[in-house]
């Protein structure tokens with residue numbers, strides 16, 4: 001696999017499969033792409049990403065090694081276009097959050113309802129109000145504009161994500177016999193986390209929308225990279241030590257559509 005020395009493969013949250021795929025390739029970010037290859041009498045390689053996925057038209061004489069090198073060179077563009085297509089297709093389910101008092105946000109697999117009140121504690125307060133139901137009280141005026149509400153929620157959300165992720169890392173690291181050094185939060189739409197051999201972990205704050213079991217799987221996945229950097233069978237055996245049911249959780253994460261924060 002192609003990867004920078006000392007750096008784990010970043011874990012793409014999904015694979016992409018063209019319905020008429022003839023070949024497949026693993027891109028640098030760990031994103032698996034099954035593509036349709038057509039040979040033609042032409043001089044250059046043509047890349048096309050449609051709602052079906054990636055199709056490539058390549059000169060007849062080009063070797064697979066040369067072709068794959070060109071795909072890797074273009075991998076960033078390919079991954080981005082595939083993701084855009086997927087988002088366009090999934091727009092029906094990826095709901096937009098309404099930034100108003102009383103709005104509900106997907107949170108840890110349940111729903112969190114916003115209560116805006118200037119008298120709420122500084123930093124906000126989260127209350128569990130039932131099975132999979134929370135209310136978040138934030139010191140923001142009930143009639144505040146969307147941008148202000150969103151900023152208030154985002155500040156709380158990032159703090160809460162950092163606190164919870166830290167707790168989960170501390171819970172699983174001893175089980176896996178690894179030591180992590182630092183946690184960074186990220187905002188990518190295509191990547192849930194990454195780990196480097198120096199012990200630095202990156203986790204996506206959107207994971208806070210997911211069930212705790214799914215979030216935990218990502219934590220375990222990244223911590224496991226501190227033992228095995230690639231995605232070999234040896235790596236998955238390490239993941240299974242702390243997350244025996246990881247296959248189902250991985251599938252669930254692949255289906256997960258985070259709401260749009262815009």
Ligand SMILES: [Zn+2]
Nearest residue numbers: 009010011221
């Ligand atoms: Zn990985």
